[in-house]
Amino acid sequence: MKRKNTNKYVSFALVIAAYAIMMILTASGKITRSMQGMLVPICAYIVMAISLNLTVGILGELSLGHAGFMSMGAFTGTCAALMMTESVPDEGLRLGISMVIGAIFGGIAGFLIGIPVLRLKGDYLAIVTLAFGEIIKSIFNNLYVGFDKYGLNFQLLSEKGIKLEEGGRMLIQGAMGISKIKKISTFTAGFILIILTLFIVYHLVESRYGRAIMAIRDNRIAAESVGVDVTKYKMTAFVISAALAGAAGTLFAMNYSTITANKFDFNTSILILVLVVLGGLGNITGSIISATLLTILPEALRGFATYRMLVYAIVLIVVMLFTNASGTKMLISNIKAKLGGNKEEEEQ
């Protein structure tokens, strides 16, 4: 118990210190433009990594489509923000509401996936989330949405059917995604989202819900035998994880003037999974560190074109050693158990 609490304070201290330092550097003009541009994506990836860690490290289920929830949040949140351009002039408030909407849609997607999959005993979540990521990408790539004073106008495959009144605008234009987004995401908003995420995840873990969720991860059969309602707790963890990813998606999208569905593909899902594994399964502080380092790194290594991949590899190894090595072991044993079927499960 002691160990966990210190970890929690380290996470908060780290995030607050980093925020303070960056704000000071920005104010004194000592920060490069490229670094400035990376602040919001770093925040988004930190939230993505923490939320995926909730599913993979704390609940112990493999998800291969976390970018799908991010995409869900990005498109719904951004649409909401565009629709509120006039009604909510305050940008901070508009962003906040949009992120809540992104979170709600992310959560709904998580819930819909969870209903069939989380009831099953076995590792179907990986396959279904993988498919979900691809499906959501195809949907947004082929979805056309317009908006005017009469409301929303949906069309699949082409925008021909959409007739907009005067003053209306197209929101989603198929593979072109959403363009002409007013960039209202700020580093401060990202910081607040991270702090909120940390509160939610740590408070969850330290409550009755978190204990039950981790108990299911450690031994599902034993958890059932002491009266834990496995489906309910799995669902809780998975929906919270998806909702946080949705909020992060909104934050991420509103940092660019254009956003397309292809940004949230399988590679992005895997990248986030890599962040979680490197940071250590169940280790939130580790997720924060690895998300920060691995987002900055490719940019920072531009100067060392020749040695880029070498340095990248070394950093990966260092991060791995630095963060929870036992977490990695757990993943390996998990994968082994999965490959070996449910033999262990059958034996009582």
Place this chain on the structure above:
Amino acid sequence: MAYKSEGSNLVPVPSNAVIPERDINDMPALECKNLGITFGGLHAVENFNLTIGRTEIAGLIGPNGAGKTTVFNLLTNVYQPTTGTILLNGMDTHGMSTAQVSKAGIGRTFQNIRLFNNLTVEENIMVAMDKSIKCGLFAGLLRLPSYFREEKKAHKRALELLHIFDMENVANHRAGSLPYGAQRRVEIVRALATDPKVLLLDEPAAGMNPSETADLMANIRKIRDTFQIAVVLIEHDMNLVMNVCEGLCVLNFGRIIAKGSPAEIQKNPTVIEAYLGKSHSTKAHEAVNEVVEENSDTGSDNK
């Protein structure tokens, strides 16, 4: 009398007087009627009839592979029976999930220890108190007063339960890091934390040293006396079984071959044959052998 003279042969008669006298007038804690399960073609358990008194300590013994653990899995609805009925406090548990059965009052431990290894000992126990902690998701996330109140209550209760085995000092240790014997004890405490009416212990003394086993024996009685619950234990340690249990049920190849008090079982020729005839479990076999030899000195009226 568990035996009836039929000519010159002694024929075992299923004894009905398994329930201790004090429990006879109460509704049984657990009743199995014609319980059976088939895996493929294998009748793992067949025609299993058993009644457990409200405060009885009963033993389920038999060679390895006899179907003892399978009976526990049937009682906790891990497996759905092919035939038969289970009544818990007179209530049919058919169709319930394992979690619901636990809430209805059956607590259990596992032959291969199943702790939540990455949680602390205290957390392991608090997971089992889930149904009695009145604190919703939002109260937990927002840290409302009810969260602190309920956590404090649960913490206090967990330490009380750990006190049974004097284990308060390991409350903050990772469960997976404890030695084997201690893990078995934590599993028992965890099962007790669900507030069961019937406690099922699957080989609780396996892997324990003799002094730990002696402690366990005393504690099983203490648990029954304190909580006034029924205990059913599967065990190969004959010394423990014969000393602690008030009623025994012997399984072989999925069928009950004898029921009765420990004294009756020790003398039962069918039981002796099951253990000696086919030496499935050398440990149990030797133990029974010893007990039988001891008994033949004191002489028995049946011989």
